[in-house]
Amino acid sequence: MAKSKDILWEVGCEGHTDAWVVADSWELATVAAARFWGVPWREVASQCEMKSKIIGAPRNICCRCGRTYFGGPPMCEVCKKDVKLEEEHLRRRLHRAYRMGKVM
Incomplete structure (x- = not known):
């Protein structure tokens, strides 16, 4: 059985930070x-x-910072925590803007 190559995707969406994920399609x-x-x-x-x-995509090399790490793809734990924190801050800012009527 042939093993499929890892495909690393950078997915963007309005209102969210960019997500790096590994998927086949x-x-x-x-x-x-x-x-x-x-x-x-x-x-x-x-x-x-x-x-x-x-x-x-190379394994064990962080797609965000480029450092070598030991763990699952696509990012090191430090970058995962940073991106999660960025996402949380973005949600709070958007929620606050909606409440104040600055964003429709």
């Missing part, structure tokens, strides 16, 4: 990105856009 990448953002897939599926696609 674009559809599975959007599902993984929604899981990463912690939102239902149906809310972001039509708004997702592909920012980059890397076929045969």
Whole structure:
């Protein structure tokens, strides 16, 4: 049985930070990105856009900072925590802007 190559996707969506996910197809990448953002897939599926696609991405090299790490792809734990924190801050800012009527 042939082993498929890892495909690294950078998925962007309005109102969310860019998500780096490993998936076999674009559809599975959007599902993984929604899981990463912690939102239902149906809310972001039509708004997702592909920012980059890397076929045969190197393992154990962080796609964000470029450091070597030991763990699962695509990012090191430090970058995962940073991206999660950025996502949380972005949600808070957008929620505050909606409440104040600055964003429709």
